[in-house]
Amino acid sequence: MPQELNYWLTTVEMPTSPALPLPESADVAIIGAGFTGLSAALALAKRGAKVVVLESETIGWGASSRNGGMVLTGLKLGVNKLISMYGRELTRRMYAASLETIDAVERIVKDENIGCDFARTGHLEVACKQTHFDDYARQVEVIAREFNHQLRVVPREQLHSEIGSSIYYGGMVDEISAGLNPARYVAGIATSAMRAGAQICEGARLQSIQRESRNGAPGFRLNSSRGAVWARNVLVGTSGYTGAATPALRKKIIPIGSFIITTEVLPEALARELSPRNRQIYDSKNYLYYYRLTPDNRMLFGGRAAFFPETDQTIRKSAEILRLGMIDVYPQLCDAKVEYVWGGTLDFCFDIMPHAGQMDGIYFAVGYAGHGVAMATYQGLKMAEWIAEGAGGKTDNPFAEISFPGAPFGLYNGNPWFLPFAGAYYKVLDWVS
Secondary structure (H helix, E strand, C coil), X not given: CCEECCHHHHHCCCCCCCCCCCCCEEEEEEECCCHHHHHHHHHHHHCCCCEEEECCCCCCCCHHHHCCCEECCCCCCCHXXXXXXXXXHHHHHHHHHHHHHHHHHHHHHHHCCCCCCCECCCEEEECCCHHHHHHHHHHHHHHHHHHCCCCEEEEHHHHHHCCCCCCCCEEEEECCCEECCHHHHHHHHHHHHHHCCCEEECCCCEEEEEECCECCECCEEEEECCXXXXXXXXXXXXXXXXXXXXXHHHCCEEEEEEEEEEECCCCXXXXXXXXXXXXXXXXXXXXXXXXXXXXXXXXXXXXXXXXXXXXXXXXXXXXXXXXXXXXXXXXHHCCCCEEEEEEEEEEEECCCCCEEEEECCEEEEECCCCCHHHHHHHHHHHHHHHHHHCCCCCXXXXXXXXXXXXXXXXXXXXXXXXXHHHHHHHHHHHHHC
C-alpha cells in the first residue's frame, strides 16, 4: 500500500512562524496562509503595511501544498463559452490576465530566490474523443485572432512526440505554462513575507468577524482560536477550506476533492518515453485526469477520483481508482510501485470562474477550479494593490467585475450535499459528449 502522505512535503522543511501573541491591531488581516494570502501578505508588507495572517492549520496546509504543481494559462471554461457569457472585451482581459498569472509566479520565484524547480515546460491537453480534438482547432483559431496568443494543435499521428500513450485523439500545446514544486513555492513565499515583516499566526482558526470602529477608524474585529485582532481591512483567501466564520462567501463555494498518487522514481529512459517534453498534461474530460513528471522523475497522477473532500476513506479509495487510470493511460507503468497518495480540496464556484471583490466590506479572492497555483498568486497580488489604494481605489482585475452567482433557489448553505449527484452527472456528460 502507498503511504498516505503528500509527496511534495517530503521534499521541503516548511517554515514555522514564531509563536508570538496576536497583535492588538493591524492594517490588514489575511485569512489563510496559502498562495492567495501569502502573496498578498508579501506585497502588502513590502509596501510598509502592518500585516497579520491567520491560518487555522499550518503554512501552506491546504491546496497550496497538495496540488500537482501545474502553473497553467487559460481558464476552466473554453474561450467560446467565455465570449458567449461575458462578451469579447471582458473575455480578452480575463484571458490576458491568465497569461499574466504565469509571469506573476515567475517574478516572485526570481525576486525572492525561491528554489522550487520552476520551469516553463508548457502544458499539453489531450483529447479523449474525436469531437474534443475537433474543437481544439476552433479554440486555437479564436485564441490567436482574439487574444494574440499562439497555441499548437498536435494531430494524433504526431502525438507520440508529446506523450508515450496511444489512447488519445490528438492534443493542444501551450508553451507558456510551467511546472514547479508547490510545497517549496508556498514555503518560499511564506519565508519572504515574514522577512518583509508580515506576522503569520498558525493554529489561529477564525471564529467570527464583526465590524468595529477604533479611534474613529472603521474596521473589523477578528476573533480566532488564538485571540482577537482588530484590522482596518480583511482579505479572505481560504478557497476550498472556507469556513463558517464567512458564511456569505462559503455559500458561493463548492469544495471538491482532488486526489493524487505518485510512483517510485522511474528510470530516465522510461520517464522520457512517458513525457518526452516534460509537459504538464491533462485530458479533455469534465471528470479529468492530470499528470506530469516530478523533478526526480516520478509519475504524478491526479484527478477527481472522488468528488467529496479528502478523508482517510476517500484517499484510500482514490489511490486504486487513480492507479487503474494511470495504467489505462500508460500501460508501461503496470508494474511501477505507487509510493504516495494524498488528497486536497479545490474550490469551484457555481459558474466555474475565479472571483474577487468585496463582500460586506471584506475583500476576497476564490474560485480557482484547479488553476490555483498561478491564479491564486496573481489574485493575491491584485488584491494587495486594491487594498493598498484604499476604498476609493480602482482595480483593473477583470474577475472583480463579473457577477458572482450563488446556488439556484438558495438551495446551498455551504454543505455540499449534492456532490454525489454532481459527480454522477459529470461522468454521464463525459460519456455522452
